[in-house]
Amino acid sequence: MDTRTIVIDPVTRIEGHGKVTLFLDEAGQVADAHFQVTDFRGFEKLTEGRPFYEMPAITARSCGICPVSHLMASAKACDQIMAVRIPDTAVKLRRLMNLAQIVQSHALSFFHLSSPDLLLGMDADPAQRNIFGLMQKYPQLARDGIRLRQFGQSIIEWLGDKRVHPTWVVPGGVSAPLQPAVRDRIAAGLLEAFTIAQRTLDWFKNNLEKYQEEARNFGNFPTLFMGLVTPDGELEHYHGRLRFTDANGRVIADALDPTRYMDYIGEAVEPFSYLKSPYYKPLGYPDGIYRVGPLARLNIIDRCGTPKADQEWAEFRAVDRRAVLSSFYYHYARLIEILYALERILQIVNDPHILDKHVRATAGVNALEGIGISEAPRGTLFHHYQVDENGLIRRVNMIIATGHNNLAMNRSVLQVARRYVRSDRLTEGMLNRVEAVIRAYDPCLSCSTHAFGDMPLEVRLVGPDGAVLDAVRRG
């Protein structure tokens, strides 16, 4: 077949590096699209032989944005190897840090990475369509983003003594109880955080009409959705059971034991990317495509479980008669999850037992396998460890949130490219939209890449003979 290739390399304003390749057919129409992760980190391999209790600290280094998420899943896998039930207060404190992580990560994604696309327009010059353009035009929104992210990060820092790689979450619980002064500082910051979250949600909803074009074309197709829910079907980020729903919003599998994930999740490997492509096994590959993360979580639940978030969730679900299918609405879902996280943080700091001193259980190796699962900001995160009788790691499998969404991201890029690429020349508006749909997923490629150095954005159009027909360079 006579095909031509457009490469967008790398995609900007995502965590890590990615590359997009668009395959044109003879008529100049987009025939296929690959979203590629071309870097390799190999955490699963390099941790072999390490003592299991080092795993939270090591695997948290996968990423500078979501180390807390890796800490949660890793510590939970270690709890299983120790076969301990961790103290109730330790569970609440881990939840507190996980919720703070959701707040800071979602704030970064919405305010700093994606809002330039939303507020300055997809056709704006990239020299303006960035964080500085946003600051100039919408300083209040930029300040709100800074304050909200700061609040989430401060909670993590106060609890863990460090902002980026805290060592407070440990196998068996947490290493130190909550100090009254820290609890009071968190409580004192909540009012402003609520005000910002609600103000931003109101603004977003008031402007939704402007984005109907994006909502129709940004990853708008039927898939399954997966995530954790509580036993009552409420929103859950730390524990619970897995649920799959379909594009009609119907529950197709419920109360799945997360530790048996291999029974229902397969992992396909594509030669063009280091990122694996997980799928729902009963439907096979690639029909078992599913999405995770904020959009998925709000699609699978029966309700959030907190008053303000439930009110917003009811409006959100009214966007579509069945499941909310467009990945554009990841942004909307993120804002609702921020509100939810703040409500849960308020509940936790008001818990009468939250200052209890017993926050850690101790034990040696009591099981040779542990599987930890949690909801990271970007979706469901699995850490699966096998150890020998001395507790040394024999085998590790990590399924990261961005990996679950790999198939959907590829399909989303294809949908956007088919809609906006019309010739063998690349336009800014087209490139911006391809990048923006990837950013809607807030992919964290750092979790599987090293992201070192600053590569400029290079876009190439390559003919069937390998000759470069068109090239765009940014940065």
Added chain:
Amino acid sequence: MPNTLIIGYGNPLRCDDGVGVRAAERLATRDEEVDASPSPPEGIAVIACHQLTIELAPLVAAVERLILMDACAEGEPGTLHERNLAPAALDIGSLSHHLDPRGLLAAAQILYGRAPAAVLLTVSGGSFDYGEALSPAVAAALPQLLARIRQLARA
């Protein structure tokens, strides 16, 4: 409220790239073996971090003077460079959760109405390989960097 903010940034797991962080740590926690001078006096705040992020903007806007410390790839290893900085809205592009130093000043200016006088001190690195140790030339330049920072902070 401090009137001078000192920020050392870089990746301490990439050898000399961490010289700014090492210097900030020394300034914040007095290390008598390396340097007998007292830890930062009143009115001076010290931050060690991997990258300059936008959350630093309100802190930067609140001080009279900003002193930044980083490594650079150009020059003979261990050479100290110094230059004054003015705000400039430079988008870094590929990883926009961090900022160029002039971008940090611009963020302070745009969002909080003021940017302090700022100076960037860099040390030419010899090795940016994986590792936590500074190369001999950069380790030897560290006392000179600390002395210059103290001089600037006292001025």
